[in-house]
Amino acid sequence: MAGVELKNVKKSFGLITAVQDMNVTFDEGSFTTLLGPSGCGKTTILRMVAGLEAPTDGDILVGGTRVNEVPIHKRNLGLVFQNYALFPHRTIGQNIAFGLKYRNVSKSDIADKVKAALDIVRLPGVEDRYPSQLSGGQQQRIALARAIVIEPDVLLLDEPLSALDANLREEMRVELKAIQHRIGVTSIFVTHDQSEALAMSDKIIVMSAGKMQQVGAPEEVYNSPANEFVANFLGASNILDVTVTSADNRTIVVQTPQFGTITVPRARVADLHGAKTGRLVVRAEKLRLLEATAHDGGVSAPGTVEAVDYQGQIARYFVRVGDAQFQAMNMIDGRPFEAGTGVQVAFNPQDCSVLPIES
Amino acid sequence: MRAWKLIRLYTFLVYVFMFAPIAVVLLLAFNSSQFGGFPIEGFSLRWFYRLAENEAIMRALKTSLSLGLLTALASTSIGVLASLALVRYRFRGKDLITTLLISPVLVPETVLAVGLLIFLRWLHVPRSFLLLLLGHSIIALPFVVLVVQARLVGIKKEYEEAARSLGANPVQTFFSVTLPLLMPAVFAGSLFAFTISFDNITATIFWRPTGMETVPTQIFGMLRNSVSPEINALGFVMIVITVGVPLMAGGLARYFARKKT
């Protein structure tokens, strides 16, 4: 077991810069997620840690030792791929035992370890089957078993759940997290799915275009996005231009065109670098639609529902307030508002954050 | 409707044209007549016995078989390694090397044969079995490379990466993962190579050392005197080897594949 550290790591493929100056630590025993849209460089980072790609610049440290020049087969890492990559010509037992053969483990110990690994992933007794005889979810469990049986220093997972269907994916993510927690292996998990990242991670690294956008605990990244990219990537957000009218140690007062003045707690305000303008971010889930005449104590303004996207327990509303359209995700109790209905749009000042305007 | 009938007739005639000569050889091989032609007088295996007693032919057969096997071995080994380099690695001059490896298919065999011969003269290297083997391997190599490359492209490199992450060094990865997954192509490629070598006559005539005969050159030599019935029997043996070996191999491969799953 060991932590991982990237120091000024950069990777270019010819003219394409896939990863720009990465400085980040993955704490020993922690579960860290690299989250970002397709093509933002997540896989490239994972492959550099694995030793499948050499960084163009910078150092990679595992357990405090620089490993840039250590070939992959000497790094002692567990690797799990999206498409499982189980050896099709070998049985499940042989697949799991594969890494043990290179580790001076005696024959009888190999059998025991394979059995224990299959127990951990809750698929006992499938040693003699071939990968093609298992379902996708089962194959991914075997891939995990094959990676953890060698007791790796670091477990690297590249979108391991993306090939599974929705129900199985949610089940597997709970289980994967439980297994990781139990064996306590430092894990780096790659995904483009924000709900996966929020559900599983100790720490999330949000990436875009090869650059880190924000590093933090799930609730931190979710509640206090560092910039508009993060605000929008982790669920839908409403963003409006505001002017700062006054500020003190604990709060900052901003003027909005639609909702009048709002007093936002200082902790939710990013460094505006002295600017008098900024952007107010309110998550769609934090925006409430009320009956046109109702008030619930938050900031509010009258609006009109323009469209409803009914999703069962939840409805996504598109509402117009003044000249801007807002998104609201609300639980439905009773009947959802219909398009054309006049409503009161409300939210709490402590649920907003203020970001600087990006040039 | 009429058009379809004509097409059917035409197709039939094309097949007759292609396979009649082979059928004739197969039939005449068992003809008891003195002469290597029609009419068929009776069934007999005497020409096969005569064949077995003919030392020159047996020597040619042995030469052809060992040449074929060695060609298969050499071109497959080189072909697999070349395919690996071409498919799995990026390097300068890759396109040029691909073209060079494939070019023996495109160059007329006579030109290739004369070219190699002149080159060896210039180096003062005498003709030998080894050179013949080298030549056959050059001719067979493109087929091996094409077959193996096609398969290798289909083998996801994640398998190899998984193996390496689990502790296998590149050589161990090749033997434990890549080669087993590549086996059907290796098998098919070496069969191709064997058949190509076993059949070859044009280039062989140029390259063989004086006094050495392969089965095709031996037949060619014998035909210059007369069409002996022995040649029909020999033709039969060649057809059985060049058709039967791949069929048998295919059958075996399928049998083992079925046993596995």
Ligand SMILES: Nc1ncnc2c1ncn2[C@@H]1O[C@H](COP(=O)(O)OP(=O)(O)O)[C@@H](O)[C@H]1O
């Ligand atoms: N082997 C490669 N050669 C050239 N470009 C590559 C290679 N691997 C990745 N890239 C490029 O690097 C960028 C990041 O890719 P990747 O790390 O796979 O993204 P992600 O996993 O986040 O989807 C992409 O623009 C991709 O096209």
Ligand SMILES: [Mg+2]
């Ligand atoms: Mg990726």
